[in-house]
Amino acid sequence: MKGYKDSVIPPLISDFTPLQGFCISEKGSGSKKSGINESSATDTILKERGRREKMSDKYSVLRSMVPNLFTISKPTREKIVHDTVNYIKCLEEEIKRLEGIKKLQVQEPKAAKPVLSRFANQKSSVDVTVSSGATFFAIRFPFKPDIITKIVKVFDKHHAEVLVATVSVDEQQLLTFTVTIVLGSEGGNTIQKIKEEIVALEVVF
Template identity: 80%
Template sequence: MERYKDSVIPPSISDFAPLRGICISEKGSSGRNETSPTDSILKERGRREKMNEKYSVLRSMVPSLFTISKPTREKILYDTVDYIECLEEEIKRLEGIKKLQVQEQKVGKQVSSRLNNQKSAVDITVSSGATFFAIQLPFKPGIITEIVKVFDKHQAEVLEATISVDDQQLLTFTVTIVLGRDGGNTIQKIKEEIIAL
């Protein structure tokens, strides 16, 4: 039998190409439909936009990145880790101050219950940048305002303060403050001015 020859013109490639906008999907070995390249591009674009939003939020929360116009993602991550570590150290420091204050308040309550002569006293504890004052004075109208004016005069940043007056009219004022560079001299001046009230 002789070989068969067809003299018909073969079809062009464009006759078999899919129409624009129509995606031909084939089932892969896993049995699911594979997504078109357009869908993959859109998903990737959406993922990148979400990541950019998250990096922007992260950047807005870290103070060291405020002054940098376009930090790299690596810089954002490193500065964020550093900032979290600083915040953890600050938490430990403040917890230590709080424990100190609780101890000082317990001691202050014991002392105030034993004092009958209403003398003035100012106890000071300085630790890692913060200064704790335990002030005991005879109570009189306006004394709290005068104490606050002394701290304000020396530009002390008050972190926490408590006030109590016992049955013997003895005022106990405890305060934790942060001072500027010349803390040692300022602390002494504050103490002298409060005792003079």
């Protein structure tokens, strides 16, 4: 072309210089984002681990409070919860039973003074004391063969529950037999019958 010169076209710029103050660093941004995600995941794992440890401790506490779980080496959590619920129900029933007993005790009149009864002659005596549901017999007879066996048979005949009994014979061959017994609901009538039958033994001998 006429009048064309190469020097008119400016040379190409080989190095590209980005605008001042503008910088793109995808590598740095990606690393920072990855670090945040890893930290968040670690926190989540630690929190979950802590939650499981707390739950495990609570199940261990429940197991230690339920008697029938002691015999099981590794009960499942379902088993622990099931037996705990049943145990709580049993405790609630026991509370109701004890409260019922307490109400009955409050309604009952105050305990009366001990009731005393006595039979005595020159050689023998039978003292009876009734107090707080228990009956105390103090029997004194001249010692004779089989007398102790016969006295015991009288108590056994009337289904008396013997709590304490003592037997002794002194130098004058006087037998002392003391016994504390508990009777059923008809204790008053039974006590009188026992006393009469024991006194009859003294007459026989």
